[in-house]
Amino acid sequence: MERKSTIDKDLIKKVLGGDSSAFETIISNTKGLVIQIIYKMVKNPEDRKDLVQEVYLKVYDKLESFKFNAKLSTWIGTITYNTCLNYLKKKKIPILDIDQNEEKEVWERISIHTFCYSDNQTESYIFKKERSQILTLAIEKLPPLYKTLIMLYHNEELSYSEIKEITGLPEGTVKNYLYRARKKLKENLSLHYKKEEL
Amino acid sequence: MKIEHPYDKDIQEYTFDASNCSNEIIEHINSCEVCKKVSESYLVLSRELKSQPEPVLEFDLSELILDQLNFSKKEPIYNYLLSFIIIMSLGITFFAIYVFRDTFSNIFSANITISNYFIVSVTIFISLFLGLDMYRSYYKKINMLKY
Numbered sequence: 001m002e003r004k005s006t007i008d009k010d011l012i013k014k015v016l017g018g019d020s021s022a023f024e025t026i027i028s029n030t031k032g033l034v035i036q037i038i039y040k041m042v043k044n045p046e047d048r049k050d051l052v053q054e055v056y057l058k059v060y061d062k063l064e065s066f067k068f069n070a071k072l073s074t075w076i077g078t079i080t081y082n083t084c085l086n087y088l089k090k091k092k093i094p095i096l097d098i099d100q101n102e103e104k105e106v107w108e109r110i111s112i113h114t115f116c117y118s119d120n121q122t123e124s125y126i127f128k129k130e131r132s133q134i135l136t137l138a139i140e141k142l143p144p145l146y147k148t149l150i151m152l153y154h155n156e157e158l159s160y161s162e163i164k165e166i167t168g169l170p171e172g173t174v175k176n177y178l179y180r181a182r183k184k185l186k187e188n189l190s191l192h193y194k195k196e197e198l
Numbered sequence: 199m200k201i202e203h204p205y206d207k208d209i210q211e212y213t214f215d216a217s218n219c220s221n222e223i224i225e226h227i228n229s230c231e232v233c234k235k236v237s238e239s240y241l242v243l244s245r246e247l248k249s250q251p252e253p254v255l256e257f258d259l260s261e262l263i264l265d266q267l268n269f270s271k272k273e274p275i276y277n278y279l280l281s282f283i284i285i286m287s288l289g290i291t292f293f294a295i296y297v298f299r300d301t302f303s304n305i306f307s308a309n310i311t312i313s314n315y316f317i318v319s320v321t322i323f324i325s326l327f328l329g330l331d332m333y334r335s336y337y338k339k340i341n342m343l344k345y
Contacts, residue, residue, distance in 0.1 A: 023267070027260045039253040056263045155250060155252070179211075
């Protein structure tokens with residue numbers, strides 16, 4: 001962490017001194033996270049391209065104000081997330097459309113029925129040949145916030161505190177949304193399976 | 199062992215965040231085949247998510263961004279210039295106070311108009327630069343909040 005912070009400091013110093021290759025390094029180090037967030041939150045390919053550029057232009061403009069309170073990548077992740085949030089607000093796309101059952105925090109207990117349903121269906125289904133595509137489709141059905149949280153936790157392997165910093169949500173909320181997102185994803189996969197069975 | 203199965207949320211907590219899971223739930227899941235399988239199904243899901251291919255851009259992002267950026271930064275020059283002007287104006291003020299110290303000692307006792315004008319102009323001069331600096335830091339803070 002200490003070493004990473006020193007590397008970040010060096011890179012920022014070089015960029016502020018006018019070194020374009022240092023900024024290129026920042027881009028190549030962080031573009032994976034930036035692209036993942038944008039792709040999970042925004043569907044339109046043209047808008048995605050514009051947003052990626054907007055994020056890095058903002059990063060360049062605000063680099064001087066970076067206070068090293070977090071990792072550079074986390075800070076860039078926050079800028080990306082907020083840029084996407086503004087985009088969704090402008091387009092009037094809800095980031096999370098929670099239905100009433102979820103709002104009431106209903107967590108059904110595991111029953112034999114749930115077990116058969118989730119285990120047999122999800123597990124066997126996911127091992128089919130086209131499982132990656134099916135999973136992509138199931139993820140696509142999730143609201144933008146759930147998709148982003150799933151990706152940050154499972155793909156980028158970020159900690160709860162890093163996700164909290166990027167999204168600005170309290171840690172407890174991040175955990176709760178993640179539980180709901182995984183549950184919903186499992187349900188989506190099961191629904192897909194049911195359709196195929198018919 | 200508790201016969202009643204835990205909530206789905208608890209099984210997820212056991213699977214991904216066991217350190218925060220209560221002993222009662224850990225004990226139950228460890229000894230319950232049904233819950234264990236649900237936990238395993240979440241692990242399978244997690245593994246599958248990890249192996250999902252990452253999205254790839256069809257264009258060279260670095261090239262596109264660097265083309266739009268002007269790498270001859272003007273900010274540091276502006277900073278140095280502002281600091282230089284502030285230091286110079288402070289220097290001139292103190293030098294003037296030193297040179298006209300006799301006049302200053304009489305300034306409020308004797309009614310010398312030119313000295314009054316001098317004080318007012320220096321005050322305006324300093325206030326102007328302080329105001330400019332305040333505006334700059336305010337703009338910077340607002341920009342930080344905006345991202």
